[in-house]
Amino acid sequence: MLEFSAQELSKFMEMHRNIAEYINLNPIQRGGILPDSVKEIVLEWVDGYSICDHCEGVLSEIKDPPIETFIAEILPKFLEIDEVRLTNGAREGIFVVLHSVCKPGDSIIIDKNSHYSVFLAAERVGLNVIEVENDGYPEYKILEDQYAEKIEEIKNKSGSYPELAVVTYPDGNYGNFPDAKKIAEICHEYEIPVLVNAAYAIGRMPISARKLKADFIVGSGHKSMASTGPIGILGIKDEWKDVIFRKSWRYKNKEVEFLGCGPRGLAVVTLMASFPHVLERVKKWKNEVEKARYFVKEMENIPTVKQLGVKPTSHDLNFFETPIFYEISKKHKRGRFFLYRELKKRGIIGIKPGLTKNFKLSTYLLTKDEINRVLEAFQEIASLH
Ligand SMILES: *Cc1c(COP(=O)(O)O)cnc(C)c1O
Numbered sequence: 001m002l003e004f005s006a007q008e009l010s011k012f013m014e015m016h017r018n019i020a021e022y023i024n025l026n027p028i029q030r031g032g033i034l035p036d037s038v039k040e041i042v043l044e045w046v047d048g049y050s051i052c053d054h055c056e057g058v059l060s061e062i063k064d065p066p067i068e069t070f071i072a073e074i075l076p077k078f079l080e081i082d083e084v085r086l087t088n089g090a091r092e093g094i095f096v097v098l099h100s101v102c103k104p105g106d107s108i109i110i111d112k113n114s115h116y117s118v119f120l121a122a123e124r125v126g127l128n129v130i131e132v133e134n135d136g137y138p139e140y141k142i143l144e145d146q147y148a149e150k151i152e153e154i155k156n157k158s159g160s161y162p163e164l165a166v167v168t169y170p171d172g173n174y175g176n177f178p179d180a181k182k183i184a185e186i187c188h189e190y191e192i193p194v195l196v197n198a199a200y201a202i203g204r205m206p207i208s209a210r211k212l213k214a215d216f217i218v219g220s221g222h223k224s225m226a227s228t229g230p231i232g233i234l235g236i237k238d239e240w241k242d243v244i245f246r247k248s249w250r251y252k253n254k255e256v257e258f259l260g261c262g263p264r265g266l267a268v269v270t271l272m273a274s275f276p277h278v279l280e281r282v283k284k285w286k287n288e289v290e291k292a293r294y295f296v297k298e299m300e301n302i303p304t305v306k307q308l309g310v311k312p313t314s315h316d317l318n319f320f321e322t323p324i325f326y327e328i329s330k331k332h333k334r335g336r337f338f339l340y341r342e343l344k345k346r347g348i349i350g351i352k353p354g355l356t357k358n359f360k361l362s363t364y365l366l367t368k369d370e371i372n373r374v375l376e377a378f379q380e381i382a383s384l385h
Pocket of ligand 1: 091114231232
């Protein structure tokens with residue numbers, strides 16, 4: 001091995017984030033913030049494989065820490081689904097389902113507002129992806145009835161029905177909730193199982209796989225369940241157990257799709273330790289939606305600003321069209337980075353640097369005071385016009 005100089009390594013030895021003083025609006029981060037009480041125990045679990053002290057060979061059966069109870073009882077009850085496994089993220093859960101249920105060359109049907117990682121998971125398995133459209137600007141609402149049309153279309157073209165349907169609930173651009181139950185009912189008429197991608201829902205709001213009629217459901221621990229991650233949860237209906245949880249012929253107690261073990265260490269510990277806090281916040285979801293609606297209403301008082309996506313919003317993640325900031329950027333000496341700078345000066349981060357025409361943000365778990373500070377900042381910046 002070649003020698004590394006101290007200078008080459010120095011940047012890895014002092015890494016600080018220094019974000020404590022900022023209000024962070026980044027939608028992917030707001031639901032992943034750990035409660036202080038959980039942050040206190042983190043140091044005990046940071047070492048590699050820290051949960052494996054008492055493992056007898058199956059991660060989902062570890063009793064100390066209480067992973068077995070969490071996976072076998074708590075999470076199924078929370079999601080109202082039969083069986084649960086942990087994965088390294090929502091996308092890994094999606095991949096597991098695609099890879100187990102479909103084979104290369106098969107087709108799946110997904111909604112146009114799907115996360116990019118669903119396309120990648122499909123590509124990794126070798127699947128054809130057929131998209132159900134949304135209704136375009138300004139609401140981008142998924143056209144649920146198209147699931148039936150597209151299913152028929154695929155059948156006519158290829159001779160067989162798609163193997164699986166995916167519904168994003170809600171999507172990560174507009175925070176739109178398609179009628180997942182209706183889609184599931186349509187798909188079930190053709191005996192096509194449905195995967196509900198609830199990465200932005202599970203851990204933020206009440207979710208019942210049973211009520212949505214989902215055959216599979218995935219969530220993201222680092223996005224919406226106050227876990228350090230990377231971690232995801234995958235819920236499945238009993239009838240899919242042998243397919244998804246199939247075991248290795250060589251290592252009889254190891255599940256192949258999970259390469260033997262789920263996430264091992266801090267990710268799962270923080271997921272469990274945060275769970276009581278997550279339960280409490282889920283109960284207050286209505287309040288989060290009200291705050292988001294208040295925020296949207298006030299933002300739209302800024303000239304030309306408009307929330308895109310279904311109205312009124314039903315989620316803390318919202319997408320704004322903001323021509324006024326684009327106009328300012330054309331004349332500003334910092335150009336399109338002015339908005340990021342101006343927000344940062346006011347103690348606010350989380351809008352992607354360089355965006356001015358439109359952006360998304362989340363108000364999840366911000367206090368009313370913080371929301372007002374953010375609104376004032378946008379109002380002030382808009383008055384630079
Ligand atoms: C964030 C997100 C994902 C990916 O989540 P990971 O846990 O990071 O894999 C997938 N789908 C949607 C809709 C998302 O918003």
